[in-house]
Amino acid sequence: MHKKSNIKRGIRQKLRRGEWSALAPIGYFNDSKTRKVVLDSKKYHKVKKIFELYATSNYSLPVLVEIAKKMNFKNRSGKNLWIHSIEQILDNPFYYGVMRWKGEIYEGTHPPIISKKLYDKVQEVRKQRSRSTGKKNKNFVFRGNIYCDECGAMITADTHKGHNYYHCTRRKGKCSQNKYIREEGLAYQMAVALSKIWINDTTKSKMLRYLEKCKKKEAGESASAIQGLETGLKTIDGKLNRLLDGYISGIVEQEEYQTKRQDLINKKFEIKQKLDSLAQDSTGWFEPTKEVVIDCNSVGEIVKEKNYQRFVEIVQKAGANFVLKDKLFSFSWKEPFNFISKNRNFTFLSTKSPDVFNPLSPSSKKLFQSLAQKLFPETDLFQDWWSRVEKVRTYYKDNFSAQQ
Numbered sequence: 124m125h126k127k128s129n130i131k132r133g134i135r136q137k138l139r140r141g142e143w144s145a146l147a148p149i150g151y152f153n154d155s156k157t158r159k160v161v162l163d164s165k166k167y168h169k170v171k172k173i174f175e176l177y178a179t180s181n182y183s184l185p186v187l188v189e190i191a192k193k194m195n196f197k198n199r200s201g202k203n204l205w206i207h208s209i210e211q212i213l214d215n216p217f218y219y220g221v222m223r224w225k226g227e228i229y230e231g232t233h234p235p236i237i238s239k240k241l242y243d244k245v246q247e248v249r250k251q252r253s254r255s256t257g258k259k260n261k262n263f264v265f266r267g268n269i270y271c272d273e274c275g276a277m278i279t280a281d282t283h284k285g286h287n288y289y290h291c292t293r294r295k296g297k298c299s300q301n302k303y304i305r306e307e308g309l310a311y312q313m314a315v316a317l318s319k320i321w322i323n324d325t326t327k328s329k330m331l332r333y334l335e336k337c338k339k340k341e342a343g344e345s346a347s348a349i350q351g352l353e354t355g356l357k358t359i360d361g362k363l364n365r366l367l368d369g370y371i372s373g374i375v376e377q378e379e380y381q382t383k384r385q386d387l388i389n390k391k392f393e394i395k396q397k398l399d400s401l402a403q404d405s406t407g408w409f410e411p412t413k414e415v416v417i418d419c420n421s422v423g424e425i426v427k428e429k430n431y432q433r434f435v436e437i438v439q440k441a442g443a444n445f446v447l448k449d450k451l452f453s454f455s456w457k458e459p460f461n462f463i464s465k466n467r468n469f470t471f472l473s474t475k476s477p478d479v480f481n482p483l484s485p486s487s488k489k490l491f492q493s494l495a496q497k498l499f500p501e502t503d504l505f506q507d508w509w510s511r512v513e514k515v516r517t518y519y520k521d522n523f524s525a526q527q
């Protein structure tokens with residue numbers, strides 16, 4: 124007993140110093156000379172790739188297993204990674220720089236492979252996926268995301284004579300919604316909604332050139348931001364010290380100490396990573412803003428392809444609160460996509476409200492072709508592109524600002 128608790132204490136002490144005494148996770152190895160955890164130059168970029176791919180939410184675990192095989196990504200025993208090993212990688216906060224031991228988080232001294240932001244994104248996707256898998260039938264692409272606007276129950280689907288129909292499960296009790304909508308009808312409405320964020324090729328190029336220009340201008344203006352973050356770090360260190368004093372002197376309970384401590388360490392990490400990215404680049408808004416522009420531009424292609432899975436992906440990325448009522452599909456735009464979609468009405472479509480389209484029993488193929496032509500013409504649809512992209516940019520600038 125006594126010995127065991129001594130060992131535990133030893134481990135904790137090491138952890139507090141930021142040292143990892145156990146076997147380093149894949150992507151790192153334990154340097155036996157320095158006793159430090161160092162990057163495995165052959166593997167760490169593969170770990171990063173796995174995180175990046177998974178975060179796009181376009182790759183399932185079995186697909187990642189295949190990709191890992193193609194990358195020649197092997198485990199310590201030289202075997203291919205299997206689903207469980209990929210899960211272990213995606214679940215391990217070690218990769219963004221902290222160490223988890225017995226449910227507690229410690230600040231590490233090892234080099235991070237990914238950002239905390241990427242790690243968080245991956246956890247989000249994992250949650251979403253675990254919710255959507257395990258359902259009986261995965262063929263209904265729009266199921267699991269849409270709710271009945273009358274009773275709040277989930278919208279489900281059935282197949283009838285080769286067509287998929289969506290309707291309220293009415294599992295929450297009384298509901299008068301007894302209409303069924305064809306999958307094509309739902310997709311049609313989604314396509315119409317998506318057209319509101321569409322950016323054509325010409326506008327896309329204009330926007331990207333504008334963003335590049337802003338980036339160049341701002342790259343040199345980061346000094347004061349860095350200073351602000353460094354002050355923030357000092358403040359947290361002060362808080363950590365006071366917290367420890369409080370704990371030692373018995374003013375702060377153990378449980379409170381641990382939660383607060385973890386909270387502060389997490390904050391510290393966020394700041395450190397902001398600092399890291401600022402050190403290289405003061406323009407953290409650039410990539411996400413560019414991504415929005417590219418996503419919005421891809422909408423036309425997605426609709427023309429009639430790829431429902433991609434409909435779902437882009438709609439989930441850009442919107443929230445998906446509901447169905449009387450066969451009408453609607454949702455709200457998420458920031459910053461709302462800046463692109465705002466007040467873009469298409470008079471040639473009979474819309475009841477900006478985000479709702481009345482589907483008059485659409486028959487699939489022909490309808491989609493004519494729809495795509497109408498919704499995604501080559502001419503520039505909106506002249507105020509500049510103020511819209513500027514709003515998106517400001518949104519991400521605020522997100523990446525130096526303030527805590």
Ligand SMILES: [Zn+2]
Binds near residue numbers: 272291
């Ligand atoms: Zn209902």
